Amino acid sequence: DAGITQSPRHKVTETGTPVTLRCHQTENHRYMYWYRQDPGHGLRLIHYSYGVKDTDKGEVSDGYSVSRSKTEDFLLTLESATSSQTSVYFCAISLTELLPYEQYFGPGTRLTVT
Amino acid sequence: DQQVKQNSPSLSVQEGRISILNCDYTNSMFDYFLWYKKYPAEGPTFLISISSIKDKNEDGRFTVFLNKSAKHLSLHIVPSQPGDSAVYFCAASAFTGRRALTFGSGTRLQVQP
Numbered sequence: 079d080a081g082i083t084q085s086p087r088h089k090v091t092e093t094g095t096p097v098t099l100r101c102h103q104t105e106n107h108r109y110m111y112w113y114r115q116d117p118g119h120g121l122r123l124i125h126y127s128y129g130v131k132d133t134d135k136g137e138v139s140d141g142y143s144v145s146r147s148k149t150e151d152f153l154l155t156l157e158s159a160t161s162s163q164t165s166v167y168f169c170a171i172s173l174t175e176l177l178p179y180e181q182y183f184g185p186g187t188r189l190t191v192t
Numbered sequence: 193d194q195q196v197k198q199n200s201p202s203l204s205v206q207e208g209r210i211s212i213l214n215c216d217y218t219n220s221m222f223d224y225f226l227w228y229k230k231y232p233a234e235g236p237t238f239l240i241s242i243s244s245i246k247d248k249n250e251d252g253r254f255t256v257f258l259n260k261s262a263k264h265l266s267l268h269i270v271p272s273q274p275g276d277s278a279v280y281f282c283a284a285s286a287f288t289g290r291r292a293l294t295f296g297s298g299t300r301l302q303v304q305p
Contacts (some may be wrong), residue, residue, distance in 0.1 A: 120295035183235030
């Protein structure tokens with residue numbers, strides 16, 4: 079158990095509204111990631127962070143922003159939600175800098191944009 | 193352009209038999225490969241990994257084989273159990289500093305009792 083929680087776990091929102099998803103970890107790991115999972119695509123990286131205020135874009139970052147003002151929290155914001163952003167969102171962390179590729183995932187947030 | 197491909201969306205095997213899940217990749221810069229298992233309504237869980245300097249890694253019932261020349265890896269589960277029924281994702285990473293993972297689209301394994 080990597081001590082990762084995500085909130086909310088489920089959300090339904092309307093097109094054009096802003097949405098913020100939260101990822102919280104309890105063990106002060108540096109590396110945190112946001113992925114989305116869609117049928118036929120596996121998981122795709124949205125944004126990632128190497129530490130407080132140190133973030134960068136992934137392969138599907140358009141329409142998303144992130145913030146990390148504390149080590150334990152990584153926030154994903156959809157500035158103006160669209161139906162194409164209906165997905166399941168997973169947060170992940172790397173437990174060690176020695177094997178940073180081995181990421182551990184939270185339980186996910188299912189977001190529906192109507 | 194999918195850099196990591198899992199061409200079999202589903203696989204069904206009998207309990208006790210071997211399950212073989214396959215994965216192909218196109219990016220020669222990938223140097224670390226992982227398998228994740230995912231149950232419905234849960235996050236993916238890390239299963240096993242392999243560095244590109246190896247061709248085999250075992251962990252209990254799970255073995256991953258890597259064929260770098262063919263850009264192919266496979267996950268063997270022996271013996272398969274009903275609890276292994278899940279979606280399996282192959283993932284790969286290149287040491288670019290980003291340390292992000294590129295995932296395949298997944299294979300749904302069903303182990304029949």
